[in-house]
Amino acid sequence: MYETIYHRASSVAEAANLMGTAAEGKYLSGGMTLIPTMKQRLAAPSDLVDLRHIAEMKGIAVDGRSVRIGAATTHEEVATSAALASVCPAICGLASHIGDPHVRHMGTIGGSIANNDPAADYPAAMLALDAVIVTDRREVKAEDFFTGLFETALEDGEIVTAVRFEAPAKAAYQKFPNPASRYAMTGVFVVRRADGGVRVAVTGAGSDGVFRHRDLEAALAANWSPGAVTNVKVDDSDLLSDIHASAAYRANLVKVMTKRAVAAA
Amino acid sequence: MAKLTMTVNGRQVSGTCDDRTLLVHFIRENLGLTGTHVGCDTTQCGACVVHMDGQSVKSCSILAAQAAGSSITTIEGLASNGELHPVQAAFKTHHGLQCGFCTPGMVMTAVDMIRRHGGNLDEATVRAELEGNICRCTGYHNxxxxxxxxxxxxGGVRQAAE
Known part of the structure; x- marks a missing residue:
């Protein structure tokens, strides 16, 4: 690892100030992607601003069907939240399958979203749930937040502080993990609102990151059942193709994971 | 350079290291507690698992500076008065180790697992929870x-006490 200077912030304002004075700083949340990346010398921030001790960025609040999760909330906290499980168990299930227990004790929802790894789980949930990403400067709809591979709408120095969403009537997430890395080779988060509206978000498969599949949404809005997916065509021209899976294979996985998710919702 | 203070195995310790020093290296080199191992250095094998504020973490993927002010338990902190911790004793009884390199991480992981699940652990849960710990000798069965x-x-003892 190259040299770096560690700073610990105790408030969002302090974190932003520290970042403002850093040459090429990075925010550090759980660090479960950033520290391994720095160890491999694939990242070399001059400064790290630790967000893990900022009380205002922690915690889960459920008010009726309205959910707010602080960005520094760990995967373990999301996975085991009884309040969250009572309105949206799908997101608890998603969190419980990220990485391993040790990673879930450190990794945070805000870190995952800000990193926007194309195989990460949370971006699919945020997009399907029509979540709002709250930052220290503004609120951004998930639709506008995830802009490409490891790319987001975040500006320099901007901090994700929380996410907000309305718990839907039904939701489920299913992923096909890579047998070695356990990252999603394809993961699908389905949502059905009380008014019958359906959203289907796919992670791990898109060559431009997480995306919604409108044809699957239309088919499931007309008929909410796994069988409704059968005749939908999933175009593989914009899907990832690598040593783990071809685009055609991933296109098939999109349908299979969607069927499983609808069955599980 | 960072001057750090933390509690390790119940004892307050302090030391000076680079900001980039990993917690596992601080534990091994500054504190001389070499029971915590570095297996893969790529966050996969879990030989470096310690507890930070009561939760299992991979000490090779946390900076010592991040852990400043926290309470750390390493494998050396489990036994008391010369008596093995029940999880250590069970690993001995059931031959849960061969070369022993992964064992400190396995034991620390097991203690955390039992803390969270109590006596309700079943085999499928244990195998799923071992996702982040790799053993290259035993094939996991023991x-x-x-x-x-x-x-x-x-777990049974704890439930009886409640």
């Missing part, structure tokens, strides 16, 4: 048996 035995013993 590790799983040891964890189940320790869970039954300590």
């Amino acid at each position: 590790i799983v048996q040891a964890i189940l035995a320790a869970a039954a013993e300590t």
